[in-house]
Amino acid sequence: MRMPNIKGLIRRRILVNYRVDPAVIQRQLPGSFRPKLQRGCAVAGICLIRLEDIRPKLMPPPLGINSENASHRIAVTWEDGAGVHEGVYIPRRDTSSWINRVAGGRIFPGEHNPATFDVRERGDHIHFRMESRDRLIKVELSASVSSDIPSDSCFHSIEEASSFFEGGSVGYSVTADKRRLDGIRLRTEDWKVQPLAVEKVYSSYFADASLFPEGSTSFDCALIMRSLRHQWVAENDLYIEPAKSAT
Numbered sequence: 014m015r016m017p018n019i020k021g022l023i024r025r026r027i028l029v030n031y032r033v034d035p036a037v038i039q040r041q042l043p044g045s046f047r048p049k050l051q052r053g054c055a056v057a058g059i060c061l062i063r064l065e066d067i068r069p070k071l072m073p074p075p076l077g078i079n080s081e082n083a084s085h086r087i088a089v090t091w092e093d094g095a096g097v098h099e100g101v102y103i104p105r106r107d108t109s110s111w112i113n114r115v116a117g118g119r120i121f122p123g124e125h126n127p128a129t130f131d132v133r134e135r136g137d138h139i140h141f142r143m144e145s146r147d148r149l150i151k152v153e154l155s156a157s158v159s160s161d162i163p164s165d166s167c168f169h170s171i172e173e174a175s176s177f178f179e180g181g182s183v184g185y186s187v188t189a190d191k192r193r194l195d196g197i198r199l200r201t202e203d204w205k206v207q208p209l210a211v212e213k214v215y216s217s218y219f220a221d222a223s224l225f226p227e228g229s230t231s232f233d234c235a236l237i238m239r240s241l242r243h244q245w246v247a248e249n250d251l252y253i254e255p256a257k258s259a260t
Contacts, residue, residue, distance in 0.1 A: 022064070026060065026241070027235060028060055028206075029061065030232075031056070031219050032055070032233045033056070035050060035054070037055075037230070042256055054233075056087075057087040062081075063081055066078075080110035082108045083130075084184070084186075085104055085218055100180075100185065103184050105126070106125045109130050123197060124186065126146065126147065137158035151217040156210060156211045157212070168233075175206045185248075185251055194251040194252075196248030204241075207236065207238075214235070
C-alpha cells in the first residue's frame with residue numbers, strides 16, 4: 014500500500030534546462046504525451062534536488078531522511094476524458110539514498126537508481142557532480158546565483174520561466190513495467206526561483222547522440238530554489254504504450 018502523503022524540506026532544487034527539437038523529443042515520449050513548447054522549443058532537463066526530513070506526514074521529525082537526487086525530465090502535455098493536462102515525464106531517477114531505492118515504486122511512487130553525489134556550496138556558488146552506479150548517467154554543474162537568465166534563453170524573463178515550471182507539478186516516472194508510469198504530485202508552501210549563471214554544465218544524457226542528434230539540443234538556463242516546505246502526493250498510475258525510442 015502506498016503512503017498517501019509524504020512531507021519534508023527541499024533544501025536545494027536546481028533545474029538544469031535544455032532546448033530540444035520537438036520532433037526529436039517526441040520519439041522519446043510514450044503514450045499520448047506531447048512536448049510542452051516554449052517559443053517553438055521542447056524543454057527538457059535535470060532536476061537536482063536535496064531533500065531533508067522526508068517522512069510520512071504523521072511520522073515525527075527525528076525519523077525523517079535526507080538524500081541527494083537527480084531526475085531527468087521532459088515538460089509534457091497530455092489529454093484524456095477530463096481535459097488537457099501538463100506535467101513532466103521522467104525517464105530516469107537517481108539517488109544517494111538506499112531507502113529511496115528500496116521504497117521507491119513500492120511505498121511511494123518513483124523507482125530510483127543508485128548514484129554517488131559530490132556537492133559543494135560556498136555562498137552563492139555551487140559545484141555539483143553525480144554519477145550513477147551503472148555509469149550510464151553523469152552530471153556536472155558549476156554555477157552561481159545571478160540576477161537574470163541568459164539572453165539566448167527561450168524564456169524572456171525569470172517570471173516567465175518560473176510560471177512554466179510551476180505548471181509541471183505532476184510527474185510520471187518510468188518503471189520496470191514499461192507499460193506503467195508511477196505518478197506523483199509536488200505541493201509546495203511557497204514558490205520562488207532564482208536564475209543561475211552557469212560556468213560549466215555537462216549531462217551524459219543530453220550528450221548522447223543516439224538520443225539527441227547533433228544540433229537537436231542546447232543548454233538553455235538553470236534555476237535554483239531553496240528551503241521549501243513541501244508534500245509529495247501519489248497520483249494514479251498511467252498505463253501507456255512505450256515510446257518508440259527507449260530511454
